Amino acid sequence: MVHMRNPWANETYTGPWNDSSRQWTEEFKRQVPYSRQNEGKFFMTIEDFKRGFPLATVTYVQDDYVYSYFHRKGASKDSEKFDFKMRGSGEAFVSVDFYNDRMYPYGCSGETTATLTLMKDGRAINTTRVQSMNGFGYLHLKDLDRGSRYTIGVSSLRWGKHSVRDFAVSVYSAEGVVIKDESG
Numbered sequence: 001m002v003h004m005r006n007p008w009a010n011e012t013y014t015g016p017w018n019d020s021s022r023q024w025t026e027e028f029k030r031q032v033p034y035s036r037q038n039e040g041k042f043f044m045t046i047e048d049f050k051r052g053f054p055l056a057t058v059t060y061v062q063d064d065y066v067y068s069y070f071h072r073k074g075a076s077k078d079s080e081k082f083d084f085k086m087r088g089s090g091e092a093f094v095s096v097d098f099y100n101d102r103m104y105p106y107g108c109s110g111e112t113t114a115t116l117t118l119m120k121d122g123r124a125i126n127t128t129r130v131q132s133m134n135g136f137g138y139l140h141l142k143d144l145d146r147g148s149r150y151t152i153g154v155s156s157l158r159w160g161k162h163s164v165r166d167f168a169v170s171v172y173s174a175e176g177v178v179i180k181d182e183s184g
Helices: 026-031 046-052
Strands: 002-005 041-044 066-072 080-085 090-098 113-120 123-131 136-144 149-158 167-173
Touching: 002 046, 041 046, 066 080, 090 113, 090 149, 113 136, 123 136, 149 167
Parallel strands: none
Antiparallel strands: 002 041, 066 167, 080 149, 090 136, 090 167, 113 123, 113 149
8 A cells, every 4th residue: 555645635546445435444444544534644565556657757856955956948059058066075865957848838748758867077977868758867976076176967968849948957966056158
């Protein structure tokens, strides 16, 4: 069973194991935080979860980390670079985020692919392929150097015919960074 929560605190799930389901015996209710209130929380089987949510993301949160980003609107090139300098040393998550198709009117978006690369002194440290159907791609780096300059490369950008060419690059780390594009 998967315990789900609608962030808008409104429950509309009517599938198996919904709050009114006859499947809820007193024995099952004692095993989980069962409630009939419409607070947005409900249960579903793992099989139903997989069918309903073919892509799921688990968020990594550190209370003392800072999210720094650069928002690119209307990208016109097939390749873009963004620079940042680490203030401290240690772990960082570098990502590129494409907007979900649901954020745009029907027909105004399309499949986008790209390569996300982190470079230091012109050398690639790590790279990954990104597809807009996933919404984002990221690199987890454990040992970035204090005071070093890094470049985030977003290349091989392939936009769909009707894509809105917006995306963001970000760094999630213990200390905020300033991300600049090629124009500074």
